[in-house]
Amino acid sequence: MKKLIIAVASIASLVLIVVALTAGTLGATNQKNQPKANLVHYAVAVNMQGSTPICGNYLVVVLDGSGTQSAPAQSFIPGVKDYHFYELGPVINGVRIARLVTDPGIDNVCRNPLVTPPDAIYSDFYNGMTYNFNLYPGNQGLED
Numbered sequence: 001m002k003k004l005i006i007a008v009a010s011i012a013s014l015v016l017i018v019v020a021l022t023a024g025t026l027g028a029t030n031q032k033n034q035p036k037a038n039l040v041h042y043a044v045a046v047n048m049q050g051s052t053p054i055c056g057n058y059l060v061v062v063l064d065g066s067g068t069q070s071a072p073a074q075s076f077i078p079g080v081k082d083y084h085f086y087e088l089g090p091v092i093n094g095v096r097i098a099r100l101v102t103d104p105g106i107d108n109v110c111r112n113p114l115v116t117p118p119d120a121i122y123s124d125f126y127n128g129m130t131y132n133f134n135l136y137p138g139n140q141g142l143e144d
Helices: 002-027
Strands: 039-046 057-065 082-088 091-104 119-125 130-135
Touching: 039 057, 039 091, 057 082, 091 130, 119 130
Parallel strands: 039 130
Antiparallel strands: 039 082, 057 091, 091 119
């Protein structure tokens, strides 16, 4: 009887250890594993003006009101208009700002960089909803 109690206690301890080790990973929220209905969707359109010359490398970003990225930045690719970002929500009484910024990881030496006014939305941001931003890059007026 004593051996049976020890065996049951050992099995129970082993089960508790396995549950404890996996509980953190099972409860973790990861954007890549979330269905899109559980995420806030930001659609950013980069509307190039005619034949605007492009000098340098840029990132499309979505920031919160304090300047922190709400989702990972995406490289701007000339000719690609639409960029999609997702974050865990909802975000109540927030601000999201779409911007086109120079890529800090690449040496950008331009006499005529793109200048893009940001587009901001002040709102409640709900899961499963799409919020649209429009960016209109232009040049500072100098020639390359």
